[in-house]
Amino acid sequence: MRIDIITVLPELLKSPFEASILKRAIEANLVEIHFHNLRDYTTDNYKSIDDTQFGGGAGMVMMVEPIHKCINKLTSERDYGEIIYMTPDGETLNQGIANQISIKENIIILCGHYKGVDQRVRDHLITREISIGDYVLSGGELAAAVLCDAVIRLIPGVLGNETSALTDSFQDNLLAPPIYTKPREYNGWKVPELLFSGNLPKIEEWREEQAYKRTKERRPDLLED
Numbered sequence: 001m002r003i004d005i006i007t008v009l010p011e012l013l014k015s016p017f018e019a020s021i022l023k024r025a026i027e028a029n030l031v032e033i034h035f036h037n038l039r040d041y042t043t044d045n046y047k048s049i050d051d052t053q054f055g056g057g058a059g060m061v062m063m064v065e066p067i068h069k070c071i072n073k074l075t076s077e078r079d080y081g082e083i084i085y086m087t088p089d090g091e092t093l094n095q096g097i098a099n100q101i102s103i104k105e106n107i108i109i110l111c112g113h114y115k116g117v118d119q120r121v122r123d124h125l126i127t128r129e130i131s132i133g134d135y136v137l138s139g140g141e142l143a144a145a146v147l148c149d150a151v152i153r154l155i156p157g158v159l160g161n162e163t164s165a166l167t168d169s170f171q172d173n174l175l176a177p178p179i180y181t182k183p184r185e186y187n188g189w190k191v192p193e194l195l196f197s198g199n200l201p202k203i204e205e206w207r208e209e210q211a212y213k214r215t216k217e218r219r220p221d222l223l224e225d
Protein backbone atom coordinates (compact mmCIF):
# COMPACT_ATOMS: atom_id res chain seq x y z
CA MET A 1 0.00 0.00 0.00
CA ARG A 2 1.13 3.54 -0.73
CA ILE A 3 -0.06 6.51 1.32
CA ASP A 4 0.60 10.08 0.14
CA ILE A 5 -0.01 12.68 2.83
CA ILE A 6 -0.47 16.33 1.88
CA THR A 7 0.38 18.65 4.74
CA VAL A 8 1.85 22.03 5.63
CA LEU A 9 3.58 20.46 8.65
CA PRO A 10 5.38 17.31 7.51
CA GLU A 11 7.60 17.44 10.61
CA LEU A 12 4.55 16.94 12.82
CA LEU A 13 3.76 13.69 11.06
CA LYS A 14 7.12 11.97 10.92
CA SER A 15 7.53 10.45 14.39
CA PRO A 16 4.49 8.10 14.36
CA PHE A 17 6.09 6.37 11.37
CA GLU A 18 9.52 6.10 13.00
CA ALA A 19 8.70 3.59 15.75
CA SER A 20 7.18 0.20 16.45
CA ILE A 21 4.68 -1.43 14.08
CA LEU A 22 4.48 1.39 11.53
CA LYS A 23 8.25 1.60 11.25
CA ARG A 24 8.52 -2.18 10.77
CA ALA A 25 5.77 -2.11 8.14
CA ILE A 26 7.70 0.53 6.18
CA GLU A 27 10.99 -1.35 6.54
CA ALA A 28 9.31 -4.54 5.31
CA ASN A 29 8.00 -2.65 2.26
CA LEU A 30 4.42 -3.45 3.22
CA VAL A 31 3.59 0.24 3.13
CA GLU A 32 5.17 3.36 1.63
CA ILE A 33 4.53 6.76 3.18
CA HIS A 34 5.21 9.92 1.16
CA PHE A 35 4.85 13.42 2.59
CA HIS A 36 4.08 16.36 0.32
CA ASN A 37 4.58 19.85 1.64
CA LEU A 38 1.77 21.98 0.25
CA ARG A 39 4.05 25.01 0.22
CA ASP A 40 6.02 23.35 -2.60
CA TYR A 41 2.94 23.84 -4.80
CA THR A 42 2.57 27.59 -4.25
CA THR A 43 3.46 30.26 -6.81
CA ASP A 44 4.14 33.40 -4.76
CA ASN A 45 7.30 34.39 -2.88
CA TYR A 46 5.60 33.95 0.49
CA LYS A 47 4.56 30.37 -0.33
CA SER A 48 1.01 31.24 0.73
CA ILE A 49 -1.43 28.40 1.11
CA ASP A 50 -4.27 30.28 2.80
CA ASP A 51 -6.27 33.48 2.48
CA THR A 52 -9.18 35.31 4.10
CA GLN A 53 -12.75 34.09 3.74
CA PHE A 54 -15.04 35.48 1.06
CA GLY A 55 -18.01 37.03 2.81
CA GLY A 56 -15.89 37.91 5.84
CA GLY A 57 -15.44 36.06 9.09
CA ALA A 58 -12.64 34.99 11.39
CA GLY A 59 -10.04 32.48 10.30
CA MET A 60 -8.08 31.74 7.16
CA VAL A 61 -9.08 29.26 4.48
CA MET A 62 -6.73 26.93 2.63
CA MET A 63 -6.69 27.86 -1.05
CA VAL A 64 -7.78 25.51 -3.80
CA GLU A 65 -4.86 26.05 -6.21
CA PRO A 66 -1.89 24.54 -4.30
CA ILE A 67 -4.04 21.57 -3.24
CA HIS A 68 -5.28 21.05 -6.80
CA LYS A 69 -1.73 21.18 -8.17
CA CYS A 70 -0.45 18.69 -5.61
CA ILE A 71 -3.31 16.24 -6.12
CA ASN A 72 -3.04 16.61 -9.92
CA LYS A 73 0.64 15.78 -9.84
CA LEU A 74 0.01 12.66 -7.77
CA THR A 75 -2.97 11.43 -9.78
CA SER A 76 -1.08 11.94 -13.05
CA GLU A 77 1.51 9.45 -11.80
CA ARG A 78 -0.79 6.67 -10.55
CA ASP A 79 -4.38 5.83 -9.73
CA TYR A 80 -5.67 6.40 -6.22
CA GLY A 81 -8.40 4.31 -4.61
CA GLU A 82 -9.36 7.15 -2.30
CA ILE A 83 -8.50 10.84 -1.85
CA ILE A 84 -9.33 11.53 1.77
CA TYR A 85 -9.79 14.85 3.55
CA MET A 86 -9.49 14.69 7.35
CA THR A 87 -12.27 16.86 8.73
CA PRO A 88 -14.43 16.95 11.89
CA ASP A 89 -17.61 16.95 9.79
CA GLY A 90 -16.66 13.79 7.88
CA GLU A 91 -17.89 10.24 8.60
CA THR A 92 -16.53 9.12 11.94
CA LEU A 93 -13.64 6.68 11.65
CA ASN A 94 -14.43 3.16 12.83
CA GLN A 95 -13.01 -0.31 12.31
CA GLY A 96 -15.21 -0.92 9.27
CA ILE A 97 -13.84 2.17 7.51
CA ALA A 98 -10.27 1.19 8.46
CA ASN A 99 -10.89 -2.28 6.97
CA GLN A 100 -12.22 -0.77 3.73
CA ILE A 101 -9.25 1.57 3.34
CA SER A 102 -6.67 -1.09 4.23
CA ILE A 103 -7.42 -2.98 1.00
CA LYS A 104 -6.75 0.04 -1.25
CA GLU A 105 -3.48 0.07 -3.15
CA ASN A 106 -2.88 3.83 -3.12
CA ILE A 107 -4.53 6.58 -1.10
CA ILE A 108 -4.01 10.31 -0.61
CA ILE A 109 -4.72 11.99 2.73
CA LEU A 110 -5.16 15.76 2.85
CA CYS A 111 -4.58 17.48 6.21
CA GLY A 112 -6.42 20.74 6.75
CA HIS A 113 -5.49 23.76 8.88
CA TYR A 114 -6.98 27.08 10.00
CA LYS A 115 -10.75 27.09 9.24
CA GLY A 116 -10.24 24.23 6.77
CA VAL A 117 -10.07 24.04 2.97
CA ASP A 118 -11.98 25.94 0.27
CA GLN A 119 -15.23 24.04 -0.32
CA ARG A 120 -14.32 23.54 -4.00
CA VAL A 121 -11.53 21.18 -2.93
CA ARG A 122 -14.11 19.06 -1.17
CA ASP A 123 -16.60 19.25 -4.04
CA HIS A 124 -14.22 18.43 -6.88
CA LEU A 125 -11.08 16.70 -5.63
CA ILE A 126 -11.92 14.68 -2.54
CA THR A 127 -13.55 11.24 -2.66
CA ARG A 128 -14.01 10.64 1.07
CA GLU A 129 -14.10 12.77 4.23
CA ILE A 130 -13.15 11.24 7.56
CA SER A 131 -13.33 12.53 11.12
CA ILE A 132 -11.58 10.89 14.06
CA GLY A 133 -14.24 12.06 16.52
CA ASP A 134 -16.55 14.83 17.60
CA TYR A 135 -13.95 17.36 18.67
CA VAL A 136 -11.84 19.87 16.77
CA LEU A 137 -8.07 19.58 16.40
CA SER A 138 -5.84 22.42 15.21
CA GLY A 139 -4.78 20.52 12.10
CA GLY A 140 -5.35 17.28 10.22
CA GLU A 141 -1.89 15.77 10.87
CA LEU A 142 -2.71 13.98 14.13
CA ALA A 143 -5.97 12.76 12.63
CA ALA A 144 -4.09 11.47 9.56
CA ALA A 145 -1.64 9.64 11.84
CA VAL A 146 -4.55 7.97 13.66
CA LEU A 147 -6.11 6.89 10.37
CA CYS A 148 -2.78 5.56 9.06
CA ASP A 149 -2.12 3.54 12.22
CA ALA A 150 -5.62 2.01 12.20
CA VAL A 151 -5.26 1.10 8.51
CA ILE A 152 -1.64 -0.06 8.34
CA ARG A 153 -1.93 -2.57 11.19
CA LEU A 154 -4.63 -4.34 9.13
CA ILE A 155 -2.40 -4.91 6.10
CA PRO A 156 -1.55 -8.63 5.94
CA GLY A 157 1.94 -9.27 7.32
CA VAL A 158 2.18 -6.06 9.34
CA LEU A 159 1.30 -7.59 12.70
CA GLY A 160 3.54 -10.47 13.70
CA ASN A 161 0.60 -12.68 14.50
CA GLU A 162 -1.77 -12.62 11.52
CA THR A 163 -4.85 -13.28 13.60
CA SER A 164 -4.28 -10.70 16.27
CA ALA A 165 -5.98 -7.78 14.47
CA LEU A 166 -8.98 -10.02 13.89
CA THR A 167 -9.44 -10.65 17.59
CA ASP A 168 -9.26 -6.96 18.53
CA SER A 169 -12.29 -4.91 19.54
CA PHE A 170 -14.78 -3.91 16.82
CA GLN A 171 -13.67 -6.44 14.17
CA ASP A 172 -16.83 -8.48 14.69
CA ASN A 173 -18.85 -5.69 16.32
CA LEU A 174 -17.81 -6.93 19.77
CA LEU A 175 -15.35 -5.49 22.27
CA ALA A 176 -12.34 -7.68 23.06
CA PRO A 177 -12.62 -10.06 26.07
CA PRO A 178 -10.40 -9.71 29.19
CA ILE A 179 -6.79 -10.86 28.77
CA TYR A 180 -4.21 -12.07 31.33
CA THR A 181 -0.54 -12.96 31.52
CA LYS A 182 1.97 -14.13 34.14
CA PRO A 183 2.01 -14.29 37.10
CA ARG A 184 -0.94 -16.61 37.69
CA GLU A 185 -1.64 -14.85 40.98
CA TYR A 186 -0.54 -11.35 41.98
CA ASN A 187 -1.34 -9.62 45.24
CA GLY A 188 -4.12 -12.19 45.77
CA TRP A 189 -5.66 -11.30 42.37
CA LYS A 190 -6.27 -14.47 40.42
CA VAL A 191 -6.58 -15.34 36.76
CA PRO A 192 -9.78 -17.32 35.90
CA GLU A 193 -9.02 -21.06 36.40
CA LEU A 194 -10.52 -22.05 33.06
CA LEU A 195 -7.63 -20.39 31.20
CA PHE A 196 -5.25 -23.06 32.59
CA SER A 197 -7.51 -25.99 31.70
CA GLY A 198 -6.07 -26.54 28.22
CA ASN A 199 -9.66 -26.97 27.00
CA LEU A 200 -9.43 -24.70 23.96
CA PRO A 201 -13.10 -24.93 22.85
CA LYS A 202 -14.22 -24.03 26.40
CA ILE A 203 -11.72 -21.17 26.58
CA GLU A 204 -12.95 -19.87 23.22
CA GLU A 205 -16.55 -20.12 24.42
CA TRP A 206 -15.64 -18.21 27.62
CA ARG A 207 -13.92 -15.49 25.59
CA GLU A 208 -16.96 -15.08 23.35
CA GLU A 209 -19.26 -14.84 26.39
CA GLN A 210 -16.97 -12.27 27.99
CA ALA A 211 -16.73 -10.24 24.78
CA TYR A 212 -20.52 -10.24 24.50
CA LYS A 213 -20.95 -9.29 28.18
CA ARG A 214 -18.47 -6.42 27.93
CA THR A 215 -20.06 -5.15 24.73
CA LYS A 216 -23.54 -5.30 26.30
CA GLU A 217 -22.32 -3.33 29.32
CA ARG A 218 -20.17 -0.75 27.55
CA ARG A 219 -21.33 -0.48 23.95
CA PRO A 220 -24.83 -1.92 23.57
CA ASP A 221 -25.14 0.10 20.33
CA LEU A 222 -22.68 -2.31 18.66
CA LEU A 223 -25.03 -5.24 19.25
CA GLU A 224 -27.82 -3.44 17.43
CA ASP A 225 -25.82 -3.53 14.15
Ligand SMILES: C[S@@+](CC[C@H](N)C(=O)[O-])C[C@H]1O[C@@H](n2cnc3c(N)ncnc32)[C@H](O)[C@@H]1O
Pocket (backbone or CB within 6 Å): 085, 086, 087, 088, 089, 110, 111, 112, 113, 114, 115, 116, 117, 130, 131, 132, 133, 134, 135, 136, 137, 138, 139, 140, 141, 143
Ligand atom coordinates in the same frame (compact mmCIF):
# COMPACT_ATOMS: atom_id res chain seq x y z
C1 LIG B 1 -9.46 23.92 13.24
S1 LIG B 1 -9.86 22.60 12.19
C2 LIG B 1 -11.15 23.27 11.18
C3 LIG B 1 -12.50 23.03 11.73
C4 LIG B 1 -13.61 23.50 10.81
N1 LIG B 1 -13.64 24.93 10.72
C5 LIG B 1 -14.95 23.02 11.36
O1 LIG B 1 -15.54 23.71 12.16
O2 LIG B 1 -15.36 21.90 11.00
C6 LIG B 1 -8.47 22.52 11.12
C7 LIG B 1 -8.24 21.18 10.46
O3 LIG B 1 -7.98 20.19 11.44
C8 LIG B 1 -8.41 18.92 10.98
N2 LIG B 1 -9.30 18.35 12.00
C9 LIG B 1 -9.75 18.97 13.10
N3 LIG B 1 -10.51 18.18 13.84
C10 LIG B 1 -10.57 17.00 13.21
C11 LIG B 1 -11.24 15.76 13.45
N4 LIG B 1 -12.02 15.60 14.54
N5 LIG B 1 -11.08 14.75 12.58
C12 LIG B 1 -10.32 14.91 11.48
N6 LIG B 1 -9.66 16.07 11.18
C13 LIG B 1 -9.79 17.09 12.01
C14 LIG B 1 -9.08 19.15 9.63
O4 LIG B 1 -8.16 18.78 8.61
C15 LIG B 1 -9.37 20.62 9.64
O5 LIG B 1 -9.39 21.16 8.35
